[in-house]
Amino acid sequence: MPVYTLPDLPYDYSALEPYISGKIMELHHDKHHQAYVNGANQALEQIHDAAESGDVAQSNLLEKNLAFNLAGHKNHTIFWKNMAPANDQEPTGELKAAIEEQFGGFQGFQTYFESMCAGIQGSGWAVLAWDALGERLVTLQMYDHQGNLPVTIYPLVMLDLWEHAYYLDYQNVRADYVKAWWHIVNWQDASNRFDEVRALNTTLVK
Helix, strand or coil, X not given: CCCCCCCCCCCCHHHHCCCCCHHHHHHHHHHHHHHHHHXXXXXXXXXXXXXXXXXXXXXXXXXXXXXXXXXXXXXXXXHHHCECCCCCCCCCHXXXXXXXXXXXXXXXXXXXXXXXXXXXXXXEEEEEEEECCCCEEEEEEEECCCECCCCCEEEEEEEECCHHHCHHHHCCCHHHHHHHHHHHECHHHHHHHHHHHHCCCCHHHC
C-alpha cells in the first residue's frame, strides 16, 4: 500500500518574497507539512493494526488523527499550487464571470474574503470553493484543517491562516498577510481547478 509523501514546492523557497519570506516557506513546507504527512501515515498504520488485531478501543481517536493530519496534507498540497511568484493576477474567463455574478465583482469578493479571514477564531483556513450540489461558488471558513467543511465541496483557492503561515513576517497582524497574499494568488491554477471540478460527474450528490 503506498504511503503519503511530501510534494515538492513548485518554486524556490524565496520565490514568493517579499510577500512571504523564504524562511517561512522552508519551515512551513519542510517542517509543518512534513509533520502532517507523517501523522497521516502513522494514523493509517495504526488503523490497520487495530483492525487486524481486533483491539479497536482507540478507533475514535485514530479516525480523528487521520482526518486532522490528512486534511493538513491535502490542504497544503493545494495551497502551494494556489500561489505563484508575484504576478498580481486577477481571475479570468469563466471563473471571473462566476465571481462577478456571485459577489458583484472581484473587488467585492476581495472585501468579503478579507472579512471572512479576519473572523476566523484561532487556527483555520479561508476557502473559495465549488459546490457541486448547488452548482455555485461558495466561501467558507475551515476550522483547524478539517472542521466545518460540507460534503460536495471542491476547494479552488485556499488560504492558510494558522499563525505559522505568517507570524515571522507579519507577527499578529493577519490582515496585512491577507492583503499581501493577493499579490501571489495563482488564479490560473484556480481556473484550472474550476474547469476540472465542474466537469466531474455529480449525479451521486443530486
